[in-house]
Amino acid sequence: MPDLAAIVADIAAEMADAPDRGTVAQYIPPLAAVDPKRFGIAIVTDDGREYVAGDGDMGFSIQSISKVFALTLALGAVGDQLWQRVGVEPSGTPFNSIVQLESEHGIPRNPFINAGAIVVTDILLGRGEPREAIGEMLRFVRTLAGDDAIYIDDAVARAELETGHRNIALAHYMRGFGNLNREVARVLGVYFHHCALTMSCRQLARAGRYLMDGGRNPETGHNVVSARRARRINALMLTCGHYDGSGEFAFRVGLPGKSGVGGGILAVAPGIASIAVWSPGLNERGNSQLGTLALERLVHRTGWSIFDPR
Numbered sequence: 001m002p003d004l005a006a007i008v009a010d011i012a013a014e015m016a017d018a019p020d021r022g023t024v025a026q027y028i029p030p031l032a033a034v035d036p037k038r039f040g041i042a043i044v045t046d047d048g049r050e051y052v053a054g055d056g057d058m059g060f061s062i063q064s065i066s067k068v069f070a071l072t073l074a075l076g077a078v079g080d081q082l083w084q085r086v087g088v089e090p091s092g093t094p095f096n097s098i099v100q101l102e103s104e105h106g107i108p109r110n111p112f113i114n115a116g117a118i119v120v121t122d123i124l125l126g127r128g129e130p131r132e133a134i135g136e137m138l139r140f141v142r143t144l145a146g147d148d149a150i151y152i153d154d155a156v157a158r159a160e161l162e163t164g165h166r167n168i169a170l171a172h173y174m175r176g177f178g179n180l181n182r183e184v185a186r187v188l189g190v191y192f193h194h195c196a197l198t199m200s201c202r203q204l205a206r207a208g209r210y211l212m213d214g215g216r217n218p219e220t221g222h223n224v225v226s227a228r229r230a231r232r233i234n235a236l237m238l239t240c241g242h243y244d245g246s247g248e249f250a251f252r253v254g255l256p257g258k259s260g261v262g263g264g265i266l267a268v269a270p271g272i273a274s275i276a277v278w279s280p281g282l283n284e285r286g287n288s289q290l291g292t293l294a295l296e297r298l299v300h301r302t303g304w305s306i307f308d309p310r
């Protein structure tokens, strides 16, 4: 095993001086207020060791990274039937794009763009109340991370509701095609609360452990999902986890990863480590500028890309 304590400390020091930090998301007002100088990294290895540097214990809005946990829960609820309503192809379009929904009859390309996650949320809502679905998601993430301090930031959820015109349009459009069963306002209420989960890199890396470990949470020893399902979620993270930047992420980093507009990225080195990075400045595709660079350097120094020979 490489000297991970030294590697995370070096990367955090390098990122502190990085000149080009990208642009903090503006369209959700509380996110626009986050200090662009922040950078955090956390690695949890297969043997349970944790390596944290920079702002790795500071909470941030996980945003679209929640789509991974929502998909995992929804697959547990309805199984592979889910794939009748959501595709498994990269979209090549921005996270909030509507264009493909017209020719594809309201079936989103994949679960990691907004349209796909809104359908996944509709499934999670099932016949229940929004409050229950939000509570279920929060409990799930807390259990995955083994940390009851994880919370949902209501101010972020409210701000998203007030500014979420494109998500509202996506949801109505899909409901028009019959691919949304519950009322738009209820589905989006749950969706925005998932996106407003606040977690640190350490908490996020812990929550992702099941994806490095064949679906098993190493802390509890319980299977969160089957090995086959964990493999498929990783495949979707690699091909779709960064929207129209997924190819570039695979090219530069070569790990399954999911980004969020809050500047976080959860990445998985199967069998080796669960990794979270955070820096709020984004590149032009809405993915963390320094988060991507930090992962690129990590993989370069460890040989952890899934395309490196084992």
Ligand code: GLN
Pocket (backbone or CB within 6 Å): 062, 063, 064, 065, 095, 096, 114, 160, 167, 192, 195, 259, 260, 261, 262, 286
């Ligand atoms: N809550 C955000 C939205 O719906 C999530 C998008 C993202 O993280 N890319 O617009």
